[in-house]
Amino acid sequence: MISARNITLAYGKRVLFDEVNINFIKGNCYGVIGANGAGKSTFLKILSGEIEPNKGNVEISPGERMAVLKQNQFEFDDCTVLNTVLMGHKRLWDVMHERDAIYAKADFTEEDGMKAGELEGEFGEMGGYEAESNAGSLLSSLGVKEEMHQVLMKNIPSTFKVRVLLAQALFGNPDILLLDEPTNGLDIETIGWLENFLADYENIVLVVSHDRHFLDTICTHVADVDRSKIKTFTGNYTFWYESSQLISRQINDKNKKNEEKRKAV
Template identity: 35%
Template sequence: MSLMVIENLKYELPDKVLYEEGNLQLNAGDHLGLVGKNGAGKTTLLKILMGEVMPDEGRIVWGRRTSVGYLQQHLQFSEEETIMTYLKTAFERLYQMEAEIGAMYLRIEAEPELLDKIGDMQEELEQHDFYQLESKIETIASGLGIQAIGFDRRLNQLSGGQKSKVMLAKLLLEQPDVLLLDEPTNYLDDTHIEWLTNFLNPFPGSFVVISHDEAFLDGITNCICDIEFSRIKKYPGNLRKALKLKTEANELYLKKLPPTTRKNREDGKIHSKI
């Protein structure tokens, strides 16, 4: 099932064209690594997907009711709340439902018909493991090294790296249909990167990840999107397999070129690393 489709995308900067007739399809279950040289347009593509940047041509089509979580490199959120209160906002609707149930119990004598509604809402909370939410929060916070900071610490007391970890934790708790992650391993040590790898491997949704950590990308992806020469190309497999497929495709392409053109291409323009 397709969650997102990019059709005939074009976006041009004053000094270069980032994408020319770019096409890409993100399917359910795609764990996609977005790669390319610095300046190729990886972060810009995520911003286009989120509607923060408008393309010159083409369109982005999201599937109906597809929920998307976006981890940016520069984060903005209210700094007056604590780490725990912020992480709980990942389940805001459930906590609001619990508060509504409490308010209805206070009116139960005057409105006994509320019992059926309370029962339905209580069942929904149980279906979403509401009474295990704090345990889930603690597990993810511990995996990313947040618990050691202290759940009662206010966000305005955190460093930039600590804020990034907290934002990442909230996105993982929300478990949207699609995660868009820009350098999620920034500020994580090897232990926390290993934990994140083990978390993302069985992730039931889809994600698009930008990372300079090739070992991390290799461990979490099942497809790769390469941006090169203003083109967007999707390869199956993790980073190593995609690099091999790209090399094979380039070699086949070179064999079809006239000898003079082939020599110019072999100077390095085609055999660039993903």
Template identity: 50%
Template sequence: MSFGPQVLFENVNVTFNAGERYGLTGPNGAGKSTFMKIVSGDIDPVSGRVHRPRKLGVLRQDHYAFEEHRVLDVVLMGNHHLWKALQEKEALLAKGDDLSDEDGMRLGELEMVIAEEDGYMAEAEAEELLGGLGLDEAAQQGPMSQLQGGDKVRVLLAQALFGNPEGLLLDEPTNALDIASIRWLETFLQEYVGCLVVISHDRHFLNEVCTKIADIDYETIIVYNGNYDDMVEAKANARSALEMANSAKQQKISQLQDFVQRFRAGSRASQVKSREKQLEKERTALANLKRSNIQRPFIRFELKRPSGKQVLGVDGLCKQFEHQVIVDDFHFNVFRGDKVAIVGPNGIGKTTLLRLLREEIRADDGKVEWGYECQFGYMPQDHSEQIEKSEKTAHQWLWDWNEDVNEEQLRSLFGRLLFTKDEPFKPTKVLSGGETVRLLLARLMLLKPNVLLLD
């Protein structure tokens, strides 16, 4: 599989076995989500074949794709054949007296599909599944838009599990989950008996859940036994052995070159010819040692100017939404150099507290006072708040934040955040999740704030 000139992986032969839990790893841009889409059937490979189980559950990155749908219906969508049949049946029945003979025959066919897929028990099974995941009846009947991020993931996990799939594909399942929900998901997946393939950047999560790691590197996929830490150690050892072999080949090539140059014009022509063949063989073997695709961004937050000693003072802060108290008579101070983590379960009000501190929303009572020379850099949970997906390029979007910066400085900044070649000139509407985060980080590095607020 490749996109443009970039080869993501080629000549991959890999088997995912029942009863194993695989972590799919690799740097941003290595092709993890692309590989998942190939396995799920969303896109086709350039060449080769994929053998899939009949029932495959898929949890995708977009946790906000079904906001207007009823929660129970979102789960039923996990069985594509059943959901399609139910929707078509409902549309035909809506015709009422205008139903044709052909429509009647089609209804009979749909009834057979629904029966084969256990459709008449489907809603009860979905309710049981959601109940087991901690969602009450009221939440099940409401729209997805009313759920917190962690509950959305539970619903989408129920969608992926609906119909007892033989395989489960999870793309970043811990996004938007609080710590308690992540621990719950770890326990849940440890008990899953099918074949699991999961993408996650959460090292602890991969260590707790995975029995094997499928790592995308060297333009292929290598499967390692054990969890993420086991893979890192094994990969480092393999890379060390590869570099030693490479060094030995380089030394051998140098020796062969010396021999050929010394005796080319002498009486040892047959030996020279033999060494030349051996030299070509060694060079070919050396060229076939592929490079690792692992790259690390260079992130450093510099300051235009320091803030005063006291950065923030909060005195008697109060905020309540209907019956939910976010903060009540809250007092605290933050000083230059402090690093403060706001923790708590989903829905408790962490983002709301940040918005109160940024004075995006009005407090019911109390004061928020920022110190001398405070300049803010903000990373929101919802990236669409900051980057409108449009035809505007990433380069233009970043330049708009500081038009005094020159082209060389922008290129350097993009390079430090691993944007290569023409990537800064991609429209923001086609940026991946990882590219969007790196673009927001580039903005923070460009603006050089002395206060960072990261949601």
């Protein structure tokens, strides 16, 4: 679970969030919606820790791993495509390098052997032995062909960079997945693949998208960012949209009736 507790954030006089309290639960996919500039991207950045709120905090269940779709296409310029994906699972990446550094030592002690053994164990538990082939097949599913996997990020076109960064976020089955506009730059076929992937995903997904069809296909819930608050609703985007239209019609009708009553008196 990931929870926002009393999150308040203002930029000057503009209050983006005022005491927002919300829980996101395993198995649910939340479509984060709201007007342009409502604060959707900012909220995801607060959850990931990239932005510090003025007040409140974010809590994540112990041991859960969060992955974020990175927005900076140049961050991994000097890494190969495949390594960029592997880096999405930071602990796995660190263990792999710590282990390799020990094996590379000229004076390999008994203590080194013990440490290497421990790291091998942890590496195996995290699915380390299948990591490269899993990363490779994710890339291929997202339309990044095998001949590109060992190329440096700075040497591939930006239409492919967005796919690699998406593979990086999806890699290794994160417990919490934060995606801001993941369909940008994708073709219809890849969007379809991503829809299937997310519709079957069993952990927590928060996704911002302006693509209603995409949201309808994947979301179990809607998180509506509106007037400094965030409210969650069960159901997909269309269900939220129709219910909110119905509610505002009912409020209008009621107001009209009250007005007529007042006039009649």
